[in-house]
Amino acid sequence: MTRQARYHGPARLSVATQIAQMRVRHPALRLTAWRCGEARWTGTLRATDISITFAITIIYRLGKRPRVYVTSPLLVDRPDAEIPHRHSDGSLCLHLPDEWDSTMVIAETIVPWAALWLYHYELWHATGEWHGGGAHPTLRPCIARRLAEDACRRELLPAGAA
Amino acid sequence: MTALPSIDSRISIPSYLNDLLIRIAVSLQLTPTQYLDAARHYEAVGKWLAAPGSALARFRPMIFPQGSLRIGTTVRPLGRDEYDLDLVCELALLGFHDPVWVLDLVEQRLREHAIYGPMVERMNRCVRLNFAKQFHLDILPARPDLALGGLHLLVPDRRLEEWKASNPKGYAAWFDQQSAYRRMAMAKAIEPLPQPEGAEEKTPLQLAAQLFKRWRDVRYADPDLAPISIVLTTLAADHYLGEAHPLEAFTAIVGRIEAAIPATGRLIVCNPAHPAEDLSERWDARPAAYRAFVSGIRDLHAKLTSAPSLEGLPRLREFLEDLFGDVATRALRDQGQAIEGARTRGGLTLLGTARGLSTTAASGATLVRHNTFYD
Numbered sequence: 001m002t003r004q005a006r007y008h009g010p011a012r013l014s015v016a017t018q019i020a021q022m023r024v025r026h027p028a029l030r031l032t033a034w035r036c037g038e039a040r041w042t043g044t045l046r047a048t049d050i051s052i053t054f055a056i057t058i059i060y061r062l063g064k065r066p067r068v069y070v071t072s073p074l075l076v077d078r079p080d081a082e083i084p085h086r087h088s089d090g091s092l093c094l095h096l097p098d099e100w101d102s103t104m105v106i107a108e109t110i111v112p113w114a115a116l117w118l119y120h121y122e123l124w125h126a127t128g129e130w131h132g133g134g135a136h137p138t139l140r141p142c143i144a145r146r147l148a149e150d151a152c153r154r155e156l157l158p159a160g161a162a
Numbered sequence: 163m164t165a166l167p168s169i170d171s172r173i174s175i176p177s178y179l180n181d182l183l184i185r186i187a188v189s190l191q192l193t194p195t196q197y198l199d200a201a202r203h204y205e206a207v208g209k210w211l212a213a214p215g216s217a218l219a220r221f222r223p224m225i226f227p228q229g230s231l232r233i234g235t236t237v238r239p240l241g242r243d244e245y246d247l248d249l250v251c252e253l254a255l256l257g258f259h260d261p262v263w264v265l266d267l268v269e270q271r272l273r274e275h276a277i278y279g280p281m282v283e284r285m286n287r288c289v290r291l292n293f294a295k296q297f298h299l300d301i302l303p304a305r306p307d308l309a310l311g312g313l314h315l316l317v318p319d320r321r322l323e324e325w326k327a328s329n330p331k332g333y334a335a336w337f338d339q340q341s342a343y344r345r346m347a348m349a350k351a352i353e354p355l356p357q358p359e360g361a362e363e364k365t366p367l368q369l370a371a372q373l374f375k376r377w378r379d380v381r382y383a384d385p386d387l388a389p390i391s392i393v394l395t396t397l398a399a400d401h402y403l404g405e406a407h408p409l410e411a412f413t414a415i416v417g418r419i420e421a422a423i424p425a426t427g428r429l430i431v432c433n434p435a436h437p438a439e440d441l442s443e444r445w446d447a448r449p450a451a452y453r454a455f456v457s458g459i460r461d462l463h464a465k466l467t468s469a470p471s472l473e474g475l476p477r478l479r480e481f482l483e484d485l486f487g488d489v490a491t492r493a494l495r496d497q498g499q500a501i502e503g504a505r506t507r508g509g510l511t512l513l514g515t516a517r518g519l520s521t522t523a524a525s526g527a528t529l530v531r532h533n534t535f536y537d
Contacts, residue, residue: 025528028515048178048518052474085535095533112512112530115519116505120535122475123498127491131498134535 010103015039015062018106025107029058037062042071045111047119054118058110063102066110067091068117075121084130085117092117096135176409176470178497178518179478183408185493186486187364187372191236192245192297200231200297204249207278207291207301211251216271221253228302228330233337234364235371235395240379240487245297248288250330252315255305261318261325264303265289272301286320304328314436332435340399341365366411371398373412373486377462380487387454393431393442400434413466420463428452505530 013021019031019039029043038061046053052073060066069091075083085093094100094113120132192200208225211218229248230236236245251268269289273279283290288300305325307314313332316325342365374394382388401418405411423429428446433439445452465485472478475494482490504510504521511527513520520527 026515043515045515046518049176050178050182050472050475050478051518053516093536096536099533108528109531109533111515112519112528113533115512115515116501116510116530116533117535119475119501119519120498123494126475126479126494127498129495131495131502132535133502 012063012102013105015060018060021105022107022111025105026111029056029107029111032057045115045118047115047122051119051122056114058106058114060106065097065100066106068094068110068114070118078125078128080128083121084124085132085134093134179469179472180407180409181497182478182482182490182493183373183412184364184369185496186376186482186489187369187408189489189492189496190238190372190376191234192231196245196296199293200247200299203291203293203299207249207272207299208251210275210278211268211271217267218253218271221255224252225249225301226252226331228334230391230395232330232334233341233371233395234368235375237372237375237379243295244293246300247297248300248302248330250302250304250315252304252306256308259305260323262320262323264305265318265320268301268303284320287317287326302328304330327436327439329433329435333433336434337367337395337399340402341367366405366408367399367402369408370402370412370415371395373408374398374415376486376489378458380485381458381462382454386448387451389451389455389458390441390444392433396431396434396441400431409466409469413463413469416459416463416466420459423456423459429456508532 015034015037019034022029022031022041026043029041029045031039032042033040038059040060041058043056044053045056054070055072057069057071058066059069067087067089075086075090077083087093092114094110094117100109116132120130123132124130204225204227208223210216211223211225213219216223226232227248228250231247231249236247238245253264255264265284265288269282269284272282272289272291278291281291281293283292285300288302291299291301293299302317304315304317307316307327310327313329313335315328315330317328318324319326371394374397375391378388378391378394397419398415401415401422402411403414403418405414419429429442429452430440431442433441445455462485465481469481472481479490479494482493501510501519508529509521509523510530511520511523512518512530513522513524513527519530523529
């Protein structure tokens with residue numbers, strides 16, 4: 001007698017799988033901590049051959065949003081505006097809440113998005129305009145904004161995680 | 163259509179910087195629409211001059227473009243909209259004719275035209291048609307130089323009341339030959355991103371000549387100090403040795419010009435199509451202009467040499483703005499839009515954490531999937 005396997009959708013990837021994928025895809029992002037189900041990678045990322053090489057840290061806890069922090073050089077505001085598309089803990093806002101889940105490979109999603117974010121950050125400094133698109137608080141109804149913020153906040157770990 | 167240079171490890175020239183330089187040069191040249199417009203007008207002018215009833219008809223006028231329009235190095239002037247475009251109107255004038263009479267004949271015929279008549283402006287060596295906000299079409303009458311033969315022409319000079327030697331076709335052929343070194347290599351070598359319209363046919367020499375002229379416009383506010391276009395274009399073509407990318411070409415050209423500056427006396431720039439002609443003769447009367455040129459070249463070379471080590475788009479923008487003016491920011495914006503366009507089409511990849519973004523699907527590259535930066 002055979003039992004039909006029930007389909008549950010794509011499987012959530014383990015932290016170990018994320019680590020293995022990262023090592024294959026982006027060996028320069030080194031695993032610097034892995035304990036209690038949380039992995040940390042640090043390394044450098046450069047968006048183009050004329051871009052600044054940024055040092056970044058990625059923190060991932062299974063089931064949570066991977067967080068990307070830029071550690072050096074420090075991200076700075078423009079004289080006329082604050083840095084767009086960042087969470088309140090300083091990590092980069094790379095995707096809408098429903099655009100990433102734990103079935104996705106960080107090395108294939110979060111890392112390229114971070115490179116693109118850094119490119120647009122530099123371009124924003126150079127031109128004064130954000131050319132990377134995205135959902136802007138000024139463009140969305142405030143309810144949608146609050147939902148987005150809440151989703152963001154729920155993902156945050158206690159202060160000091162960065 | 164596009165390949166990313168940074169894939170090729172032999173090329174150390176920053177590809178995104180080359181992409182920006184291409185965008186700057188292309189943004190300065192005639193747009194395809196303007197080009198077609200200019201071509202339409204010049205054909206109409208040619209027909210009008212040759213039409214039955216024209217006093218010129220018996221000289222069988224033939225119109226052809228010369229200068230930047232012919233060799234593909236047009237640059238929008240700083241502070242005004244109109245490009246300067248030159249057309250030669252070759253007339254089968256044999257024997258002696260008064261140069262001023264010939265200029266007047268062309269002017270008179272153009273003034274009879276319903277549309278072009280009101281646009282006519284009399285100049286020293288040509289008759290100008292002013293197309294407001296678009297371009298000036300300078301129509302230079304010319305006649306074959308029977309003594310020198312070949313492509314050599316004689317052109318009238320109103321002030322001097324004499325015929326001067328000229329060889330626009332010979333010059334263009336020489337420039338094309340210098341340019342041709344690299345037409346093929348360019349096509350597949352460098353662009354990290356889909357190029358703007360009109361870029362794919364450009365050679366590194368043409369781009370370098372455009373950048374050179376733009377740099378001149380930005381650097382020399384005083385027109386009396388600014389080196390003239392034909393001098394810069396000739397120097398560029400003369401010192402071009404087949405470099406594959408605009409930055410490399412421009413840097414090498416300027417470096418070789420700097421090295422060619424003699425310790426005493428001055429640099430002499432001969433017309434390659436007419437070696438007896440010193441294109442730079444006005445430096446004799448204007449030593450200050452020559453000194454300004456020499457210091458400009460030294461400064462430009464030092465800056466271009468430092469370019470590959472510049473890091474970061476804000477720093478690059480300052481650098482490019484210093485050399486080429488406000489078109490720098492637009493080039494950066496265009497590049498950003500090209501990247502966004504590639505991302506939207508699902509054609510943007512990350513080559514690696516050190517190599518950055520590309521529109522190339524190289525092995526090992528990671529596709530940048532759809533995402534929305536949100537706040």
